[in-house]
Structure formats: structure tokens, C-alpha cells
Amino acid sequence: MSSGLGGQFVAVLESLGMASRLRQGRLAARAGQVLSMSLSTSVVVAQVQDGSKTHRCRIGIKAFTKPEWNSVEKALAAQALYTARLLAGEVPYEMFADLGLRLFPDDLRELAMDCTCDTWDMPCTHLAAVCHLLAEMFDQDPFQALAWRGRGRDELLSRLGELRRTTRETAPVKGFWRRQQPVTVAAAEPVERPDAVLEELPPLPLELRGDRIADLLRPAYRRLRTPPGPAQS
Ligand SMILES: [Zn+2]
Incomplete structure (x- = not known):
């Protein structure tokens, strides 16, 4: 498991005594036993074959x-770097601790888990398989972890946009703006991943018709890698 948000979720579950179940769950998930999984506010529902x-x-x-x-929204909106990290697919995990919140529980009793199987030793392998896939989902899209806690991506980004428009707390983190300077030299000296700079873009505007601005700009930045060649004839 990665060191991303999914890795943190797995580490939390392991620390709560689910380590061996998670190993069984991983095998079940790898074997394709999880037929479907959907996440909505506060609950994940899955069908698991056995x-x-x-x-x-x-x-x-x-x-x-x-x-x-x-x-949470105030803290995210007040720090351009937090929002930039979020748009780059990284949840500022430590921010939750600073606010006295935990994104993931530190007690299994905070998770309501049930399964239609008759395993008495819960959580069963089916639930563990779902936890494993959930962790992978959080790695791919950290917004899903926030949705699980009650705020979908679109709602969160629109709230952040509003907050940033109505506050003047846009003071950049020290060094943040300086790190953006390669944008101006990228055309002359292509860097390894010119589009990496998009991950440091200030987050306004957050979205354009539902698309992340960074994603829309990425192809343009990638083209900076290739110096213009001789005209084709
Ligand atoms: Zn079960």
C-alpha cells in the first residue's frame, strides 16, 4: 500500500487490530470478489461474492x-497551499489534526460495519476486502475520503471558492510563490515534467465547467517539453 491517503487509512485499520483480516481482504479483493462498491455521504455499500x-x-x-x-473549509480557504495540495490530489492530513479532527477514526466503534454473512468475528473478510478497495480509492481520489466524511468534491470546491472570494486571507505560505517562478523559464528550458508546476497553481478559479483548471492546462504545459521543430512540408 502506498504512503498516500489510502496507506494512512490502512495503517489506521491495522493499528485497530484489523491487520490479519486486511490481508485476507486484500486477497479477496485481488480475486475480484468485490462485485460493486459505491460511496455516498457517510456510507459505503458493496456487493462481495463468496x-x-x-x-x-x-x-x-x-x-x-x-x-x-x-x-475545515475556513482552514483550507485560508491557506492557498492547502487548496493547491488538495487539487493536486493530496489531502492536507495534518490540517485535520490541527483542527482537533481526525479524517479516519481511531476506534473501530466509530465505523459502523455490517455484512449479510454469518461470520461472528467481525469485521469479516468481505468487509476487509471493501476496506482494502476503499483505501485504493482514497489513493486515487482523496476527495472520496472527504465525501465519506460528508462533503462531496463539487460542494467543497464551490464552498472554498466562495470563501476565498469573500475573504482576503490569501497570504501565500513563505516560499510558495517563489517556487512558481519556473513557469516563466519553462518555455526556454524544458524541465522533466513541465506540468508539475500545475500542482502549485494558486487555486482560483477552482473549476471550469466541472473540470480542474490544472487538468485543462496540463496538455498545454506538456507541450512545452518539445521544442518547436522545423515546419513540416
Ligand atoms: Zn461478511
Whole structure:
């Protein structure tokens, strides 16, 4: 498992005594036993096959309260770097701790897990398989972890846009702006990944018709790698 958000989720579950179950769950997930999985606010529902049976798994977590989300959004909007990191696919995990919140629980009792199988020793392998895939999902799209806690990506980004428009707290983190300077020299001296600079773009505007600005700009920046060749005739 990676050192990303999914890795952190797995580490939390392992520390809560799920290590051996997670290993079994990983095998089940690798074998394709998880037939479907959907995540909505506060709950993940999945169908997991086991032999001739298909079980229904649910993993619920308490959504952050409205005041808790308000404090998260304020903290994200106040720091350009936090929002930039979020858009680059990285959740500023430590920010939650600074706010006295935990993105992932530190007690299994905070997770409501049930499965239609008759395993008495919960969480069962089916739930562990779903946890494993959930971790992979968090790695690929950290916004899913935030959605699980009650704020979908679109709603969160639109709230951040509003907050940033209505506050003047856009003071950059020391060194943040300086690191952007390669943008201006990229055309003359192509760097290894010119589009990497997009991950440091200030986050306004956040989206254009639902697309991340950074993603829209990425092809243009990638083209900077290739010096213009002789005209084709
Ligand atoms: Zn089960």
C-alpha cells in the first residue's frame, strides 16, 4: 500500500487490530470478489461474492458536523497551499489534526460495519476486502475520503471558492510563490515534467465547467517539453 491517503487509512485499520483480516481482504479483493462498491455521504455499500453467495457490506462513518466542516473549509480557504495540495490530489492530513479532527477514526466503534454473512468475528473478510478497495480509492481520489466524511468534491470546491472570494486571507505560505517562478523559464528550458508546476497553481478559479483548471492546462504545459521543430512540408 502506498504512503498516500489510502496507506494512512490502512495503517489506521491495522493499528485497530484489523491487520490479519486486511490481508485476507486484500486477497479477496485481488480475486475480484468485490462485485460493486459505491460511496455516498457517510456510507459505503458493496456487493462481495463468496463462493455461490453474494453478501452486502456496509461501512458507515460519522459525517463531520456542520460546524466541523465550517472550520475545515475556513482552514483550507485560508491557506492557498492547502487548496493547491488538495487539487493536486493530496489531502492536507495534518490540517485535520490541527483542527482537533481526525479524517479516519481511531476506534473501530466509530465505523459502523455490517455484512449479510454469518461470520461472528467481525469485521469479516468481505468487509476487509471493501476496506482494502476503499483505501485504493482514497489513493486515487482523496476527495472520496472527504465525501465519506460528508462533503462531496463539487460542494467543497464551490464552498472554498466562495470563501476565498469573500475573504482576503490569501497570504501565500513563505516560499510558495517563489517556487512558481519556473513557469516563466519553462518555455526556454524544458524541465522533466513541465506540468508539475500545475500542482502549485494558486487555486482560483477552482473549476471550469466541472473540470480542474490544472487538468485543462496540463496538455498545454506538456507541450512545452518539445521544442518547436522545423515546419513540416
Ligand atoms: Zn461478511
